[in-house]
Structures are given as C-alpha cells and as structure tokens.
Amino acid sequence: MTIQTARLSDPAVRAFVSAVNAHDREAFLSLLAPGATMADDGSDRDLDEWIDREIFSSHGHIDVDKESNGGRSLLAHYSNDTWGEMRTRWDFTVAEDGRISRFETGQA
Template sequence: MTASVSDPVVRKFVAAVNAGDKDAFFADVLTEDATMSDDGSERDLAAWTEKEIFSPQANGRMEVVEASDDGRSLVVDYTNDTWGTMRTRWIFTVAGDRVSRFETGQAPS
C-alpha cells in the first residue's frame, strides 16, 4: 500500500494514520503550524483529524490507490467507521521532513 508512495514524508503520514498513532502524527509528521482543507474549506486541523481519523468512533485508514507528483498527490480509498469507504484525493506540501499542509476531498469519479 504505502510502497507506491515515493515521498518518504507522505509515506510517514499514511503510516501514522493507518497505525492510529496520533502522537507520532503531530510530533513527527506535521510541522507545528501545519494547515489543512477539506473539500476546499479550511478546517481546524486538530479538530478535523480527531473527528475524521483518530477518535475511536472514526478509526481512519488510507489505502493508496494512485500516487503522482513525486508521491505528494494521492488518490486514496479512505475508510473510517463514521462514513465508510470513499475515494478521496490528498495533496501534500512538504517542508523539510514534515508535512506543512494537506488538502483532501472527494476524488473525481
């Protein structure tokens, strides 16, 4: 799954999500001032990731379907216990060895 992601920073992002490792996600994957958007709307990163990825009710997981842009753009079958599985796109901005921004949303059919 993550083997198809060539960018090591994005690979760490996917691994932390799939492991449910919120501590590593915030301490080792994201910059301190990281930002994000969902379907084009800016979101509070901590609140969004708690609700959509890390809470026991969410249990988010990413199965990478396609990677492009040197591994910084992904199409993912994203699954959580709230919404089920949906095809999503993820675009990452990397600063050094961390993600400084990600944008996610529904992938085109």
C-alpha cells in the same frame, strides 16, 4: 490495485499514511510542521479537531490507489467509522525540514 504503504515515493507522505493506518496520533503529529494547516473539500478546517474527528476517533484508514507529483498527490480509498469508505484525493505540501506544512483532502 492498492500501492503498499512502504512503496510510496515521498518519505513524509509514506509516514503520514503509516501513522493514520496505525492510529498513532503521536507519530502523526510529529510529521506536521509548526503551524501546519489543512483543507477538506476545499474549505480550511481546524487541524486538531478534524484529525480527531475524521482519523483518530473514527479509525481512519487510507488505501492508496495511485500517486503523482513525486508522491505528494494521492488517489485513495479512505474509510472511517463515521462515513464508511469513499474515494478521496490527498495533496501534501512538504516543508524544507521534511515535515508536512499543509495537506488537502476531499472526495475524488
């Protein structure tokens, strides 16, 4: 069963999922701390290139199935126009200012 985005526990993660699903690049970028980093399937990636390719140019969408670690770890179905739908995990590091300093994703 999918968890409604509005019910996600961590405010930064909730805003991240909302921005992805609304295809709102400006809102998404405002959630990231300066120098934010990310990894996909265990390998660090260029953040700007990855989010353009995997989220914004390919209409990415996250449906969260389960959250843990105070809402900073998600199991979700992720879909985009490039890869279709897959089961993924997402782990977030949130800085003291409430912005996301790192996220890691990959197949679950």
